[in-house]
Amino acid sequence: MEVDVSGVSRTIMSILPAPTDEINSPPKAEPEKPRCSSTPCSPIKGTVSGYQILHMDSNYLVGFTTGEELLKLAQKWTSTEKATGDTMPNPRTKQLDSGLHRATRVYKTKSRYYQPYDIPAVNGRRRRRMPSSGDNCIKSLPMEPSKVLHGSLPLCLLKGKRAHSKSLDYLNLDKMNIKEPADTEVLQYQLQHLTLRGERVFTRNKT
Amino acid sequence: MLKWRSNLYYLCAPSENVYSIDFTRFKIRDLETGTVLFEITKPPALERGQGDKKDFDPNAGRFVRYQFTPAFLRLRQVGATVEFTVGEKPINNFRMIERHYFREQLLKSFDFEFGFCIPSSKNTCEHIYEFPPLSDEIMHEMILYPYETQSDSFYFVDNKLVMHNKADYSYSGAP
Numbered sequence: 001m002e003v004d005v006s007g008v009s010r011t012i013m014s015i016l017p018a019p020t021d022e023i024n025s026p027p028k029a030e031p032e033k034p035r036c037s038s039t040p041c042s043p044i045k046g047t048v049s050g051y052q053i054l055h056m057d058s059n060y061l062v063g064f065t066t067g068e069e070l071l072k073l074a075q076k077w078t079s080t081e082k083a084t085g086d087t088m089p090n091p092r093t094k095q096l097d098s099g100l101h102r103a104t105r106v107y108k109t110k111s112r113y114y115q116p117y118d119i120p121a122v123n124g125r126r127r128r129r130m131p132s133s134g135d136n137c138i139k140s141l142p143m144e145p146s147k148v149l150h151g152s153l154p155l156c157l158l159k160g161k162r163a164h165s166k167s168l169d170y171l172n173l174d175k176m177n178i179k180e181p182a183d184t185e186v187l188q189y190q191l192q193h194l195t196l197r198g199e200r201v202f203t204r205n206k207t
Numbered sequence: 208m209l210k211w212r213s214n215l216y217y218l219c220a221p222s223e224n225v226y227s228i229d230f231t232r233f234k235i236r237d238l239e240t241g242t243v244l245f246e247i248t249k250p251p252a253l254e255r256g257q258g259d260k261k262d263f264d265p266n267a268g269r270f271v272r273y274q275f276t277p278a279f280l281r282l283r284q285v286g287a288t289v290e291f292t293v294g295e296k297p298i299n300n301f302r303m304i305e306r307h308y309f310r311e312q313l314l315k316s317f318d319f320e321f322g323f324c325i326p327s328s329k330n331t332c333e334h335i336y337e338f339p340p341l342s343d344e345i346m347h348e349m350i351l352y353p354y355e356t357q358s359d360s361f362y363f364v365d366n367k368l369v370m371h372n373k374a375d376y377s378y379s380g381a382p
Binding site: 052066070151156 | 216217234237242243244245246247248249250264266267268269270271272273274275276278279282353354357373375377380381
């Protein structure tokens, strides 16, 4: 049993090699949950790039995708736009090329069903951490569904074909002096004695 | 205090995962209610094969994108259960450091240990994410600007970086 940085205990369970039939058997499907007209809770299932989504609570999560899917879609959009022979500069193509995020324009509208700042009621008890934001909810402008779902490509996929040499500069945390040399051995040593802001001092015995 | 973030790239190549660590299942739940928010599984790497992936950026397999609703930001504690298989080498001090950013600002850094992993085993571990307190202003911005909240997950074995995964997040609730 170890205590994590949040002070909460957790247990690591190590499972010995499972029987082949258990590994190869399809995952147990969860029973279909009844739909309720007053709350937008519906289990969403599907497959994404070889992943099988077993459960997705739409009160909290409405989409999941992978880098592979994003690249496939980007290629499809690019080829579609080329095929239509669009000679005018297409802002979406431009966006993909530049890899810039486009701020989503929003407008406020009244929602009859969904209060985004409320945590959906569970067992008849509604939780709310902050004062209600009223009847407003933020919605994005309607766009082509696949593009709404996936947005713009992340920069790491547009530019990230190269990998830096292993540098731990990035893990130079709050209480580490940024003026210290980026020597790999020094950083390795520092990694062994990470100190996180507001959290416990972490020390490790060198094994 | 703003934390400097310069990393737009991966700090190691996929080939540096010499321990053949492969995540096969992932689940997150709200710890206050036990509500399962998301669960996903994938067959082990050997079963998946290469398919048409040879033409794709090798980094594509280590990036995911989530579309959350604003309600997600109101949660306090989320348990993340991860199942993974490992190759034939024993794994000492398997550890993950995950950093979440909104634009260039560090929201929180998480440090989780998986410990020792037996060779050729399948392992399951749940880690607890304690959400940092976020001002209404920050939350509003995070909702307003999808995918500008991002994370890096660094995986170490004996303090050596073996994997680097990335993710970005939307909280607008757009389907």
